[in-house]
Amino acid sequence: MVDIASRVWNHKWKIDPIVRSLIDTDFYKLLMCQSVFRNSPDTHVTFSLINRTTSIRMAELIDEGELREQLDHIRSLSLSRGESTWMRGNTFYGKRQMFRPDFMDWFENLRLPPYHLERRHGQYELTFEGKWPEVMLWEIPALSVLMELRSRKVLEGMGRFELQVLYARAMTKLWEKVERLRDLPGLKIADFGTRRRHSYLWQDWCVQAMIEGLGDNFTGTSNCLIAMRREVEAIGTNAHELPMVYAALADTDDELRNAPYKVLADWHEEHEGNLRIILPDTFGTTAFLEGAPDWLAGWTGIRIDSGDPAVGAEKAIEWWKARGEDPRDKLVIFSDGLDVEKIKALQAQFAGRVKVSFGWGTLLTNDFRGLVPGDALSPFSLVCKAVAAEGRPTVKLSDNPNKAMGPGLEVERYKRVFGLGQQMPMQVEV
Amino acid sequence: MVDIASRVWNHKWKIDPIVRSLIDTDFYKLLMCQSVFRNSPDTHVTFSLINRTTSIRMAELIDEGELREQLDHIRSLSLSRGESTWMRGNTFYGKRQMFRPDFMDWFENLRLPPYHLERRHGQYELTFEGKWPEVMLWEIPALSVLMELRSRKVLEGMGRFELQVLYARAMTKLWEKVERLRDLPGLKIADFGTRRRHSYLWQDWCVQAMIEGLGDNFTGTSNCLIAMRREVEAIGTNAHELPMVYAALADTDDELRNAPYKVLADWHEEHEGNLRIILPDTFGTTAFLEGAPDWLAGWTGIRIDSGDPAVGAEKAIEWWKARGEDPRDKLVIFSDGLDVEKIKALQAQFAGRVKVSFGWGTLLTNDFRGLVPGDALSPFSLVCKAVAAEGRPTVKLSDNPNKAMGPGLEVERYKRVFGLGQQMPMQVEV
Incomplete structure (x- = not known):
């Protein structure tokens, strides 16, 4: 009734x-x-x-x-x-x-x-x-x-059954990814998919699927509301906007060159431990690492968000070695354009050499590729x-x-x- | 989930x-x-x-x-x-x-x-x-x-719990009416409440309540969609619009005086049995019955839709007697402004003297009187x-x-x- x-x-x-x-x-x-x-x-x-x-x-x-x-x-x-x-x-x-x-x-x-x-x-x-x-x-x-x-x-434009089948397929697709990720020993992965999610309810479903499917290998979500409601960790540190704005405010080339470090110096004062994660790529990773002060090498880890992620991670490993740090104590967070294959490859290449972690975004919370005609639901940038x-x-x-x-x-x-x-x-x- | x-x-x-x-x-x-x-x-x-x-x-x-x-x-x-x-x-x-x-x-x-x-x-x-x-x-x-x-x-403007309680009260109110109607032996009552219903879903609920609560004493609904979906009888015959339009088209006073009978003569050709119900009040019941041709007295019944219903029914009984018909074979349908008390009174007065039937409208499908502040949901005309x-x-x-x-x-x-x-x-x- x-x-x-x-x-x-x-x-x-x-x-x-x-x-x-x-x-x-x-x-x-x-x-x-x-x-x-x-x-x-x-x-x-x-x-x-x-x-x-x-x-x-x-x-x-x-x-x-x-x-x-x-x-x-x-x-x-x-x-x-x-x-x-x-x-x-x-x-x-x-x-x-x-x-x-x-x-x-x-x-x-x-x-x-x-x-x-x-x-x-x-x-x-x-x-x-x-x-x-x-x-x-x-x-x-x-x-x-x-x-x-x-x-x-x-x-x-979709009918009731079309919708039911669409979501059934999307769920199947995600669950198959989760099952493949289950095979990776020691995987640490979080949801970073808020900004480009298919919908709120879908992101919420994906997080629940990760909780059930990956257990402790799922480390949390970047989404605070979902973290609160599903009682998992809220994950995240800092992003490009800090160096971008600090850089724009610089009056001289010297100040400009120093701006990204100024950001992290401010951050250093405020946060410790796992929140001390370097995001090095805003104006190019290589130069950033070369010019970095030594105290930055003491930070917990680095987040690789553009370029070839394996190249970026190798670069960080070399940098830590050059600064006398043991990379095996360091955390590398991959967060750019990830899907299962890339996660598996990066985990295979870096597990044991550094602490590896993944922030899985769009292809976690918005992988509707191939599910509707004309791929009208595929994610975009x-x-x-x-x-x-x-x-x-x-x-x-x-x-x-x-x-x-x-x-x-x-x-x-x-x-x-x-x-x-x-x-x-x-x-x-x- | x-x-x-x-x-x-x-x-x-x-x-x-x-x-x-x-x-x-x-x-x-x-x-x-x-x-x-x-x-x-x-x-x-x-x-x-x-x-x-x-x-x-x-x-x-x-x-x-x-x-x-x-x-x-x-x-x-x-x-x-x-x-x-x-x-x-x-x-x-x-x-x-x-x-x-x-x-x-x-x-x-x-x-x-x-x-x-x-x-x-x-x-x-x-x-x-x-x-x-x-x-x-x-x-x-x-x-x-x-x-x-x-x-x-x-x-x-109402909150979720307010709504839940509002409908709970309305349901209680209707069910109490149904329980009181259960005490009336031989009652025949139908839903006539489409036009002034609170909502479609509410009318549909009311019909289901009548089905469960009154059994065979509930004779059906005037609403065709609900009759189809709930598998009950569709009920109704004819209304004022027929004599009103026929009358407006009359060119002379004689044609005008004859218009209501012309309507029923056309109806007589098309329908028999329980569909031969006189609606006498369009231009006044008394004169209508006085001037009615004898074949109309042979019809199955009469519907009382305005004025004092008891007066109207007594008038019909007198008329049938005067035309040599036995009122106990005749059907009187009451359909104006009914609620439980009036139904009980009319049933008490006429059961046994004529066949009595009720078409219950607005106060079946829209009795939200007293349920919200300012009586903002009470029915109106x-x-x-x-x-x-x-x-x-x-x-x-x-x-x-x-x-x-x-x-x-x-x-x-x-x-x-x-x-x-x-x-x-x-x-x-x-």
């Missing part, structure tokens, strides 16, 4: 909100936010959405009204009591009170700042301007919304980046020139300052 | 359609439609929505866009194969092939004609113009849509009537002057022609 009250309740919603919580975001965003709130609370930044897969014409696919409704809904969110309690009381990386009371007081009263939305050349120009600690929190929900609105658009700080453009070089961004002249200056030589272009898939 | 496919499916709907089938309508509409299709297929009529409870300002309560979406959705409906099979193959009142093949061919290809919607003085002016057999089918879905949009508006035929206004007098409608001068002419004396005004509740 139909439960009329539930039916009425479910159909009352004007929209089906995609992002329903301010902590439906990546853990490193909150960590960085606290850091920025402490070190650069008044820095004025601009974040901007960039669709690197231009063949997908977002503004033709997604209704502007629906997009605005979803973004407006996010602006109505504030931290709930339970979320605040979790952030204040939970143990993160073995530490209590990771989030300081002054930061929590501020975060509890936060609403996300306004957004600016225009359509141009079949794409959405979605930008966020304002104080860095506020604006930066738009990145993940903005990406989640656009990714899921795109999924919904494709699902819109959407990012939301800091593009300016105090009116100056930011630059990212990375270890893959196809991931570089920034105005041409500035990119050239950065290449000169950071002594970037020839790079190997690699296809950016997801 | 969330069934993601079902969640996606449920949330894909742009609207939650209120009317989802062309047979989500009263059975008598289809019977009359077949009659009109045969006798007056090209007569041009206008139906209009009239809210007799002017204190409820529909246009302020209900969003025009939502109303249009619902009405547009109804225009997209056509008879489904299963619905057609049911109409062609089912037994109605013991008779197979009640609906003739030529009518079914026409009905299978029907889409409802355009509507005209304006706002005036806080109310909606909703009118339908065109060929009678098409336009007349708007009446019930138009009323259902407006009633349910009003319910939804009130429910919109909304009708959709034929207001003109071939450009001439229609008139209804009924046995309650508060239910009279039509232009003043015409009402006076009809009163004169039909010899209507003083009437007792009664409150129109539902």
